[in-house]
Amino acid sequence: MNSVKIGPIRLGEGKPKIIVPITEETDMDILDCANFYRRQPGDIVEWRLDFYEDFSDYERLVELCKRVKTTIQKPLLVTFRTLGEGGEASIGKGQYVEMYRRIIQTKAVDAIDIEFDRGQDILDNLIPYAHKYKVKVIVSHHDFIKTPSEKAMIEKLRAMGQTEADICKMAVMPHDTADVLRLMTATHQTSTIIDQPLITMSMGAMGRVTRVAGEVFHSVATFGAIEGMISAPGQMDVEAIEDIMMELSLEEDPFDDDY
Numbered sequence: 599m600n601s602v603k604i605g606p607i608r609l610g611e612g613k614p615k616i617i618v619p620i621t622e623e624t625d626m627d628i629l630d631c632a633n634f635y636r637r638q639p640g641d642i643v644e645w646r647l648d649f650y651e652d653f654s655d656y657e658r659l660v661e662l663c664k665r666v667k668t669t670i671q672k673p674l675l676v677t678f679r680t681l682g683e684g685g686e687a688s689i690g691k692g693q694y695v696e697m698y699r700r701i702i703q704t705k706a707v708d709a710i711d712i713e714f715d716r717g718q719d720i721l722d723n724l725i726p727y728a729h730k731y732k733v734k735v736i737v738s739h740h741d742f743i744k745t746p747s748e749k750a751m752i753e754k755l756r757a758m759g760q761t762e763a764d765i766c767k768m769a770v771m772p773h774d775t776a777d778v779l780r781l782m783t784a785t786h787q788t789s790t791i792i793d794q795p796l797i798t799m800s801m802g803a804m805g806r807v808t809r810v811a812g813e814v815f816h817s818v819a820t821f822g823a824i825e826g827m828i829s830a831p832g833q834m835d836v837e838a839i840e841d842i843m844m845e846l847s848l849e850e851d852p853f854d855d856d857y
């Protein structure tokens with residue numbers, strides 16, 4: 599597994615990095631939130647476009663994107679999560695491509711999220727385009743209903759790894775302990791066979807352990823909430839995540855010498 603930089607933040611070395619989502623709907627609330635996040639913990643900010651009331655007005659979208667970037671002064675990940683994958687809005691293929699191309703052209707984004715199941719044509723169109731503008735690509739897959747078999751998750755992540763994506767991400771819904779353990783095992787297994795770093799999580803309360811223990815099972819980032827602004831079930835407060843990850847850190851422990 600390689601490491602990858604989003605802006606100055608390197609993912610894949612040391613503790614998992616924390617990504618905080620903006621899920622506001624209006625220009626004003628989005629900018630207020632961006633301004634607030636500038637002074638809050640969190641390594642990277644994710645702007646969830648599917649929450650934005652006017653995502654289909656490209657001119658407005660592009661201007662707002664530039665303002666969000668200058669306001670947060672942190673690396674910016676832009677994501678449009680579609681309804682079928684747990685998002686807030688649906689969008690046609692043509693519009694999806696056009697919207698992301700405009701966003702990429704702003705040079706105000708450091709990374710974009712592309713859903714793997716949108717199709718090979720979309721990946722072939724957007725990944726090289728993003729890379730031309732030095733924008734990193736996270737290819738993602740979400741299952742809000744269940745946790746697939748270990749084999750199915752590894753196959754999916756491996757297929758994602760065969761694209762030119764910089765990072766592969768998977769979020770699944772657990773129903774029991776075995777589901778949570780399977781997500782961790784599949785992540786670890788895949789990290790030994792593909793080059794890209796992985797971001798994975800088991801959602802809901804039961805999956806919370808996966809949102810803080812990524813360093814152990816090889817998930818390089820986690821999504822955390824500021825003042826309760828969650829973008830998926832199970833996300834925890836950023837400060838709590840920081841504290842727990844510090845305790846779980848695999849970095850050298852000064853007390854180790856005693857044993």
Ligand SMILES: O=C1C[C@@](O)(C(=O)O)C[C@@H](O)[C@@H]1O
Pocket residue numbers: 619644646677679711738740767769799801821829830831833
């Ligand atoms: O893909 C993900 C992961 C996520 O669904 C989570 O479970 O934390 C939250 C989303 O905002 C993000 O785009």
